[in-house]
Amino acid sequence: MQPSYEEKKEKFSMIRKKPHHVPPHLHNAIELVYVTKGELELGIGYELYHMEKGDFAIVFPDLIHHYQVFSKGKNEVYQFYASLELSGPFMALLQKKCPENPVIANADLHGEVKNALSCLIKDQKVSEVVGQAYLQIILYRCRETFRFIEKDSVGSNDLIYAAMSYLLSHFQEELTLGKVASALGTNKFALSKIFSGIFHTNFNQYLNEIRLNYVTSLLENTDRRITDIFLEAGFESQRTFNRAFQLRYNQTPSEYRKSWWEK
Structure with a gap:
């Protein structure tokens, strides 16, 4: 994480x-x-x-x-x-x-x-x-x-830190832009602007990054089943997880784990 x-x-x-x-x-x-x-x-x-x-x-x-x-x-x-x-x-x-x-x-x-x-x-x-x-x-x-x-003066905005803190505490849950905006007391348009303007990404991509960091930490340091890992990280399905993982690392989770352990 x-x-x-x-x-x-x-x-x-x-x-x-x-x-x-x-x-x-x-x-x-x-x-x-x-x-x-x-x-x-x-x-x-x-x-x-x-x-x-x-x-x-x-x-x-x-x-x-x-x-x-x-x-x-x-x-x-x-x-x-x-x-x-x-x-x-x-x-x-x-x-x-x-x-x-x-x-x-x-x-x-x-x-x-x-x-x-x-x-x-x-x-x-x-x-x-x-x-x-x-x-x-x-x-x-x-x-x-x-x-x-x-x-x-550099990106100073309490909403930025609030958004980061909330996602990092709740990333394992089922989240939507609207749900997070409501929890932070703002609207989804303002929150979406934070992700595009400061994080240079969108809400779903940023959330996937957090989840993938959690996944790779477990792949590197445990022998737990990959299915258990991606579900714990908050991915809703294996298809969604595999697509996000392949896009970021250009290999499967099994290949990633094998290459890491062979270092």
Whole structure:
């Protein structure tokens, strides 16, 4: 399950992955995003930012963000997560402000940032002290490039958080746009606008993303029957589930589980 709010436990960590669609979420860590192959779309607030090989972005803490991948080629991204306390003199900036555009194109990325990223990738497992040093170099150099705005101005709307929280708490139930809108005290047209304007998707697609994240977590970590898993996740039928799963992962749930366990 993709929680509405993640509390990152490690003070500095790195993930190398093949990116895929990730629904809107937020967490308490600084997130560094470095595309090493292919393309990636980074969504923050109402905006969607295109990233290509060599491009770099910083997602400030407590901002709703999501990822989309439209390229059918080979895509690879490194994501680094750092605790706010590792930012040192940049902490106040990270808490109150955020970049108007979080993406720095490869051609505009400072050499010291490229070197820091290269060292982090090469070392793989980085200690907290080393991670802190590289993080502050990256923040220092990127600060010179970014234009900052107030964090509260980025997609700030209580209805967004309310919608996320409700769906993440009730996704296993039978839900419709109208039912969720009624529960939130709004109308379905206003709620639909939230999904299209901020999440860049529609209600059913976003709900399926949450359910699929829950499904893949169980496929990766348990040997439970696939039928039990998709029903628990809230899918109404095997046909609906298989179609959604195939569309997102381009393989069957059985193939996904087998490939994951063979890693």
